[in-house]
Amino acid sequence: MTCGSIDRLLYRLAFAAAFAAAWLALTAAVCAADEARDFSAAELARIAAHGPWPLASAPDPGNRVSGNAAAIRLGHDLFFDPRLSADRRVACASCHDPVQGFQDGRATARGLLTGTRNTPGLLDVRHRRWFGWDGGHDSLWSASLRPILDPREMGGNAARVARTLRGKAGLDCHYRQAFGKPPHANDPDLLVNVAKALAAWQETLVSPPTPFDRFRDALQRGEAQGVAAYPTAAVRGLRLFLGRGQCATCHAGPLFSNGEFGDIGVPFFIRPSGVDPGRQGGIKRLLASPWNLLGSYNDDATRDNATQTRFLRTEHRNFGEFKVPTLRNLKLTGPYMHNGSVATLREVVRHYSELDEDRLHTDGERILRPLRLTDAESADLVTFLESLSPASPLPPPAVPSVVAACRAP
Ligand code: HEC
Ligand code: HEC
Known part of the structure; x- marks a missing residue:
C-alpha cells in the first residue's frame, strides 16, 4: 500500500465518521421531535376539539337579510x-x-x-x-x-x-x-x-386556516409530513396550553373562546377615577336596550335565539368580568385585553405566569394559579399562540358584487 492510498483511506474513514456523527445528530433530533409529537388518545381528542376550521355557518335567524x-x-x-x-x-x-x-x-x-x-x-x-x-x-x-x-x-x-x-x-x-x-x-x-x-x-x-389548523388536521388524518411541519416549540407550547396552563378551559373550541366572561386579574380602573364594571354593566345595558333579541326588531319568529338573553341576570360575580376573547389572529390584533393594557404576547404570558391572585375578585371557581413558567416555557407558549394566526398577511377583503x-x- 502506498502512502497516497493510506492517505485516501484515512480521508475516507474520517469522512465516514463525520457523516455518521451528523447522521446520529440528525436522527436524534428527528426522534426527539417525533417523541414530542407522541400524543395520548386523550391529548389527541383535546387537540381535535380546536377544529375543524373554518366553522360551518348558517344564516342568522334574527337578521332577515343575513346572507342576502x-x-x-x-x-x-x-x-x-x-x-x-x-x-x-x-x-x-x-x-x-x-x-x-x-x-x-x-x-x-x-x-x-x-x-x-x-x-x-x-x-x-x-x-x-x-x-x-x-x-x-x-x-x-x-x-x-x-x-x-x-x-x-x-x-x-x-x-x-x-x-x-x-x-x-x-x-x-x-x-x-x-x-x-x-x-x-x-x-x-x-x-x-x-x-x-x-x-x-x-x-x-x-x-383563513393557520399553521395550527394544518397541524390539527394532519394529526387527525395521520399525515406524518403535515404533523412534522409544525414547529416543536409550538407543540411544547400547545401541551402547556392544554395541560398545566388550563388555558383551554376558557379559550375552548375552534374559536379558542367559550364565548363567556371571566376575570383574569386585569385591572379595571379607568383614569382619572372610576371603574369599568365589565359584564355587570353589559348585562344592564343589554336588558335596557330596545334592540336586544327580546324586542320587536328580532326577525326570529320562534324567538329561540333569545333564550340566553331571557335568562340573563346580573350577579355580583359579573362585576369586572370581561369577554373571553378568541385567540385567532393575535399576531394582527395587539395590544391585548379589554383595555389594551398588555402590549405583547410575551407580556400576556408573563401575566398568567406571575398572576397576582389578590387581583382575582370573582367568587366563581378559581382555575387560575400563577404558572411560574421558565423563560423557555414562556417562549414555547408564545410560539404556540402565534401559530393561531395565518402565516402570511391577509389580503384586503373582496368587494362583494x-x-x-x-x-x-
Ligand atoms: C378563567 C378563564 C381563562 C383562562 C383559564 C385563561 N384565559 Fe386568557 N383570557 C380570559 C379573559 C376573560 C381574557 C380577557 C381579559 C380582559 O380583557 O380583562 C383573556 C385574555 C387573553 C389574551 C388576550 C387576547 C386579546 O385579544 O386581547 C390571551 C393571548 C390569552 N388570554 C391567553 C391565555 C393563555 C395562554 C392562557 C393559559 C395560560 C389563558 N389565556 C387562560 C380568560 C381566560
Ligand atoms: C371609534 C372607534 C370605533 C368605531 C368608529 C367603530 N367601532 Fe366597533 N368597536 C370599537 C370598540 C372600542 C369596540 C368594543 C366596544 C365594547 O367593548 O363595548 C367595538 C366593538 C364592535 C363590535 C363587537 C365586536 C365584538 O367582538 O364584541 C362590532 C360588531 C363592531 N364594533 C362593529 C362596528 C361597526 C359596524 C362600526 C361602524 C358602524 C363600528 N364598529 C365603528 C371601536 C369602534
Whole structure:
C-alpha cells in the first residue's frame, strides 16, 4: 500500500465518521421531535376539539337579510363610508382596519371609549355569542347600530343615514333590493335595517386556516409530513396550553373562546377615577336596550335565539368580568385585553405566569394559579399562540358584487 492510498483511506474513514456523527445528530433530533409529537388518545381528542376550521355557518335567524347579496354589498359600502358620522370623517373602518384584522392597533379606541376599551378585531365575528367586551349586545346587528348613534363615536342619526343613502346610485338601490322600500328618515326600521346590512357583510369576514389548523388536521388524518411541519416549540407550547396552563378551559373550541366572561386579574380602573364594571354593566345595558333579541326588531319568529338573553341576570360575580376573547389572529390584533393594557404576547404570558391572585375578585371557581413558567416555557407558549394566526398577511377583503338589479344599464 502506498502512502497516497493510506492517505485516501484515512480521508475516507474520517469522512465516514463525520457523516455518521451528523447522521446520529440528525436522527436524534428527528426522534426527539417525533417523541414530542407522541400524543395520548386523550391529548389527541383535546387537540381535535380546536377544529375543524373554518366553522360551518348558517344564516342568522334574527337578521332577515343575513346572507342576502344586496344587503352584503350595502353593508360593505357603508362600513367604509365616513358620511354616516357627524363630522363625515369617521367610518367603521377608521377603527376596524381590514389590514390589521379589523382593529386599530391602539391600546384603546379614539372617541367614546378612549381610555377604556380596546377595539376588537372583527374576523369570525359572526360566531360570537355576545358582543362588546362587556357583552352589552346579543346580536351582531345591534352591536353595529350602537357606534353609528353614539355621539362620542360616529354621532350619526336617522336623518344623516337617510341622507347618505338617498339618491346615491349603489347605496339606494341595494337598500331597496334588500328591504323592499326606499330609505326614509322617518321609517322606524331605517337604522336597524342599516345595522342588519352591516352585520350581513361582517358575517362574511372569516379568517383563513393557520399553521395550527394544518397541524390539527394532519394529526387527525395521520399525515406524518403535515404533523412534522409544525414547529416543536409550538407543540411544547400547545401541551402547556392544554395541560398545566388550563388555558383551554376558557379559550375552548375552534374559536379558542367559550364565548363567556371571566376575570383574569386585569385591572379595571379607568383614569382619572372610576371603574369599568365589565359584564355587570353589559348585562344592564343589554336588558335596557330596545334592540336586544327580546324586542320587536328580532326577525326570529320562534324567538329561540333569545333564550340566553331571557335568562340573563346580573350577579355580583359579573362585576369586572370581561369577554373571553378568541385567540385567532393575535399576531394582527395587539395590544391585548379589554383595555389594551398588555402590549405583547410575551407580556400576556408573563401575566398568567406571575398572576397576582389578590387581583382575582370573582367568587366563581378559581382555575387560575400563577404558572411560574421558565423563560423557555414562556417562549414555547408564545410560539404556540402565534401559530393561531395565518402565516402570511391577509389580503384586503373582496368587494362583494353589485346585484344585477343595481348594475348601471
Ligand atoms: C371609534 C372607534 C370605533 C368605531 C368608529 C367603530 N367601532 Fe366597533 N368597536 C370599537 C370598540 C372600542 C369596540 C368594543 C366596544 C365594547 O367593548 O363595548 C367595538 C366593538 C364592535 C363590535 C363587537 C365586536 C365584538 O367582538 O364584541 C362590532 C360588531 C363592531 N364594533 C362593529 C362596528 C361597526 C359596524 C362600526 C361602524 C358602524 C363600528 N364598529 C365603528 C371601536 C369602534
Ligand atoms: C378563567 C378563564 C381563562 C383562562 C383559564 C385563561 N384565559 Fe386568557 N383570557 C380570559 C379573559 C376573560 C381574557 C380577557 C381579559 C380582559 O380583557 O380583562 C383573556 C385574555 C387573553 C389574551 C388576550 C387576547 C386579546 O385579544 O386581547 C390571551 C393571548 C390569552 N388570554 C391567553 C391565555 C393563555 C395562554 C392562557 C393559559 C395560560 C389563558 N389565556 C387562560 C380568560 C381566560
